[in-house]
Amino acid sequence: MTFDDLLERAASLVRPGRRALLGITGSPGAGKTTLAERLVRRLNGAGPDWVAHVPMDGFHLADVELDRLGRRDRKGAPDTFDAAGYAALLRRLRENEDELVYAPGFERTLEQPLASAIPVPRTARLVITEGNYLLLRDAAWARARSQLDEVWFCELDEAERVRRLVDRHEEFGKDRDTAVAWVLGTDQRNADLIAATRDRADLVVGASVSEGGAPVPVPHAHRPRDRRSVR
Incomplete structure (x- = not known):
């Protein structure tokens, strides 16, 4: 499978009269955000934008709440997110009744969520969301999954995934020993x-997918005026 195949598949999710939602999941450091950003960039091309990116990370509980709950040493685990809030946002995006919906973002340097950081206009026909727990069967996560047309599982060689994750933690402020301990402890448990949810995915995307240059048609029912393809 090539990257152009992924672009075609993502674009094909859009149907007349309704917005489509695509989820991308995978273990920490597997490349979910990178894949989502590549898809959005190529599908939107030169604009106008018809694809939006809404990460799940904006639903991290704030550190002050994690301290109150006694969960800060497990930050990143399923119960350190507002899963019900995330499911509610996906439902609102699916319904697409508002001219503009604001989604929360996540500031990696502060490691804190940021309210109303991501605007999603009604004109967005495809929303790509990515996060760790899109295929969990717990109640709130299952409600989130029910709003998604497909969920793709992003997979990377385990040694490379760990290396990248350690580097990321160091980049955002942890010293080497702390980064390694966190990756091999909390991150590895997550x-x-x-990994146990992999078989529930609609598609598994490996790191070998290469990005080609072929144009991808915008779904006809939602083709922006004077625009023939996404480049």
Whole structure:
């Protein structure tokens, strides 16, 4: 499968009269955000934008709440997110009744969620969301999954995934020993939980997918005026 195949598949999710939602999941450091951003960039091309990116990370509980709950040492685990809030946002995006919906973002340097950081206009016909727990069967996560047309599982060689994750933690402020301990402890427990959901995905995307240059048609029913393809 090539990257152009992924572009075609993502675009084909859009149907006349309704917005489509695509989920991308996978273990920490597997490349979910990178894949989502590549898809959005190529599908939108030169604009006008018809694809939006809404990460799940904006639903991290704030550190002050994690401290109150006694969960800060497990930050990133399923119960350190507002899963019900995330499911509610996906439902609102699916219904597409408002001219503009604001989604929360996540500031990695502060490691804190940011309210109303991502605007999603009604003209967005495809929303790509990515996060660790899109395929969990717990109640709130299952409600989130029910709003998604497809969920793709992003997979990377385990040694490379760990290396990238350690580097990321160091980039955002942890010293080497702390980064390694966190990756092999909290992150690995989460990764094992996520890996067990792989078989529930609609598609598994490996790191070998290459990005080609062929144009991808915009779904005809939602083709912007004077625009023939996405480049």
